Amino acid sequence: MKALPIAILALSAAIPGVAQTSGPPSKADDAEYVKKAAFKIDSYVAGWYRTKKLPVPEVTDDATFLRRAFMVAIGRIPTAEEARFFLEIDEEGKRIQLVDYLLNTKGYSSHMTNWAFDLLRVTDSKAGFRGSFEPYRDWVRRAMEDNMRWDDFTHSLLAAEGNAWDPETASVGYYLRDQGMPLDNLANTTRVFLGSRMECAQCHDDPFGDTERHDFYELAAFTNGMSQGNRNLMRKIWDEVRADDKRRTIDYSVAEVLWDDVYGMSVKGGGSGRIKLPSDYQYRDGQPGELIGARTPFGKTVRMSDRDDANDGREKLADWVTSRTGEQYPSVIANRMWARVMGRGVYEPIDEFVTARDTHLPALMTYLTQLMVDLDYDLKGFQKILLNTKTFQFVPNPEPSKVLTGDDFHGRQLARLSSEQIWDSLITLASGDPDKKPRRSMDNRVHVRGKPVLVGQTDMKKLSEQALALKTESEVRAFYNKLLADVKKGGNGGKGSSDMMMGAKIQRYGRNAQVRASELPSPAPRDHLLYLFGQSDREVVEGSSAEPNVGQVLSLMNGFVQEQLVNNRDAHLYKSLEGASSDEEKIRRLYIAILNRPPSEDEMGWMLDEVKVSGRSAYPNIVSALVMSSEFLFLQ
Template sequence: MKPRTFGFLACWLVVLPSAHAAEKPSPANDPAFIAKASRSIDANVASWYRKEKLPVPAVTDDATFLRRAFLVAIGRIPTAEEARFFLEIDEANKRVQLIDYLVQSPGYSSHMSNWVFDLLRVTDDKPGFNGSFEPYRHWVRTAMESNMRWDEFSHSLLSANGDGWDPKTAAVGYYTRDRGMPLDNLANSMRVFLGSRMECAQCHDDPFGETERHDFYELAAFTEGQGGMRQNLMRGLWDEINDGEKRRSVDYEVAQVMWDRVYGLSLGGSGEGKIKLPEDYQYRDGEPGQLIGAKTPFGKGVRISEKNDKGGGRKELADWVTTKTGEQFASVAANRMWKRVMGRGVYEPVDEYKPTKELHHPELMNTLISLMVELNYDLQAFQKVLLNTKTFQFVPNPEPSKVVTGDDFHGRQLSRLSAEQLWDSLITLAAGDPDKKPRRGLDDRIYLNRKPVLVGKKNMVQVSKEVLALESEAAVRSYFDKLLEEVKKDGGGGGGDSMMGMAKIQRYDSKSHVRASELPSPAPRNHLLYLFGQSDRIVVEGASRDPNVGQVLSLMNGYVQEQLVNNSGAHLYKSLEGAGSDEEKIRRLYITILNRPPSGEEMGWMLEEVKNSGQNGFRNIVSALVMSSEFLFLQ
């Protein structure tokens, strides 16, 4: 960025470390490459206009671009300072500079984390399980922060095995999150990474597709055998303690730490590569209970014999998904990113892959696939290219797409903010730039009955490593006895060291004014995020943007009134400091909330309100603007 224009923004800029910094420099760091790639995409879109004889949309104004770029790239509106600076400078290249600033800011990884949490159904915990997916959640968040390549990220999840608390292997949470439901996990994997909907084939041949039940079980053989590492060594001890009155004892709580939070988060083996057909199997290509080997249903064929005893199935599956499925893996990734930036996929639904040759715009999809591969699946760089296109800058289009199965590119269609975008924008108004606050850290404390113990003395990372190294039932019992003794000596509550331990951990609750990515996942049912449709993380991409009465009441009588309208300390009111007239105050409120100056007609209305209501008129203006459709929608 040029110091004379975005100098004050540059001083805030945090350049995120690259997960593959040792590799050759990415073309994403070359402005000439970005510009050329963006022009190539625009050329494909322009050819579509010529083919369909459609007029080319105009480029949107600075104010609309500013708000759109912030919400799409980092998931929040700009602060008053950011908005005023961008709108007031006269710099021909300021849009390019703004995009550079956004994609390298901490807000980018926060917004990406929300997307991945929703896609992978990442939760802090789940009903019926007394452990915590804290290390897995932290692994995913860190991967987004370090901009891990999508192929590397996907491969790490699909091939994972080992200790759930070890930062190097915490990706096993992808499987342990679905423990007991391996077939559902596999169906989700195919949907997420390859856009292949195979869930129906768990029970029967898919009448609407090409997948047969036998195909699905051959694929499931790659991931068969998902148990905790050496968990059988604790089975006897657990059965003794997990009984009747003992469940109310400290012994049970300590045993639960080992059973659920260590063994329950670990993943043993590496994928059997073979599986038995279910007892209700009803087709001629196999017998009920028959042992079959692993086999891929499309792409480059990968097989493992049912006689194989070496395992390795999960790595074979990961290799196949990321490198042996032709254009499919790259196409699905590129289309998902196109939808994130442009608002609608080149083909829809984005989780149902369509071969490029069958699309309305094959040339564009070929360009996007080639770009994804050339950028080595760097999603940050890929989105940077899209953000720099003229296509991204087209004026909003209130009309629905003319292409039923995808995007006709005729201007961005209006859409309500996601729950996360709305929350992150509201806290920006209430408390200023949320990206300056520390990120939620890994809470690796040992909990008994929801209270931390042995704080400053021992943590879950240590306990997990020690427990999973035990090689006999006797060793497990001995370790349990020692851990129980330590806890009892500690008093079961962390003692005097508890505050010291907590100071090292940045933990936020549902009321904290921090980004949605730092809050409990999913949000509690009384939280604004839940009311506005945040996914419950039960199904893939389960978020909703449907309106309901509860949303209106929540804004009218809840957060907006308490934290913005009636809160004189809200950050948005700081934008009024130094304003010399009512007109200037109104202009600043508009820029702070809607990120644009008011029209002449709007200024007249608002001056009349201030004249009639005095200083309360400014609060009424805040209420009206935040409650407006313009604030709640992305143009």
């Protein structure tokens, strides 16, 4: 039967999970623009090879490209059906079509969500914080699904103010994540968005850089003065219900909703623009307790007065980061995306900015930086161009770099998959395309003592809007008394025992659900496969690890692989054997399903010998051997 082109398959039910993602029009939607930009990048790389007198690597085969493109673009291996469709097509433009297909699946935004969670340390909860990060988590995921431009994304985080339960202002979770630690939050901001490591300057002048402690506090002044709504208006009520004899009453539980889930999840104050130097300040350029005005340390200078409080410091900070730092802001995100696609940044570490002229490929880095600006910070469009380069398609090379810089593009270096890529690939083998499953949805019901109440009457967004609009203590007390009466009248739980909210089903997934890593608790529990394989605990920026350990081997041998793949005859990968008329064809299909390539002649012989010896039990043995192989766990 003649195979259909990928472009047709993407519109049919043959390969499910395709959903055009939203977002504004992009230059990367123009195929000719993408082609020219990709060629330009390849020209810079080829020119560098010539200057180093190194041969340009060959383009890799279809099977390697297939697996590489899936892993990089959507974070999982192809299903057996997707792999067979691509490998059986004899069409010149199929690689371009595959990239288009992948970037328009739900898998793309899922994989980008994992990246954003790791970068921003997004968690479901935090010790000492009773409120929920659910709205913030949902905001970040929606931003990735909508392909929000990176400068808009950055600005929304840094200038965020308002109610966390409102989808439009849920980005305040960026500051709530570091509540009580504004200086740490600022250090993370400069590291993530500007590639500037300023954390040392919180306590002293940086001995390894140019940042002085005074510089850091001038920058911190932009964000100083944030508070949690009008929480002070509820202080008396909160003190009353916290008495020992009231902690177990419904009065306390309802007050807890307002104190923690409403006022505790709001951000008020746009940034005063001035701050006091700490009591232990030790340098001659300032005195302990001295009030100083905001000032940016590099780029185009932005200042604020030290005489009066303002309310737009964070807006000014966001504008400065995204549009007044010269090449630094676009260079850092361009280099992050280059590392994401190519496996390594043009400069390393990727969170320590290097000017283009000081990299070993100045012309390339200059072009990538300008390309990011020309694309209006469209991360999907930028990655689309990189995925269409010949540089991305270079043959894998297990040998170490031939140059001192460590990055000569001489074939893609081998790298172990991230924990999320491993998990998402395993569930693809176990249950098929994971992007067909419903996404986790946000639960914005009002919960008292762990049970939803007043369902159909109000929700956290409405409740928060009403409470945060109150101006006096008496108004807050009246609001609290009415809420308490409504909860008592409706009963604890009441209609809220249902999982329906005004007709919409709330989709939740437990830790063992066979769904994408982006849908599971963040971070995963410590005994989960994701954690064992190095998922970040979300305590530090990009805290994931690819280091091997014994626990990983035991997890594969005795855990998910054995239970859900090897010994599970209903696993999706075994369905790929249906209709196979010979042992050779069954072996071939298992190789394509797991390693995304057909077996070599020697491998076929070994596996046929296993079938002769073990009969039907040979196939689970083959599955076990392939899944636990280095080839499955590494990206070429």
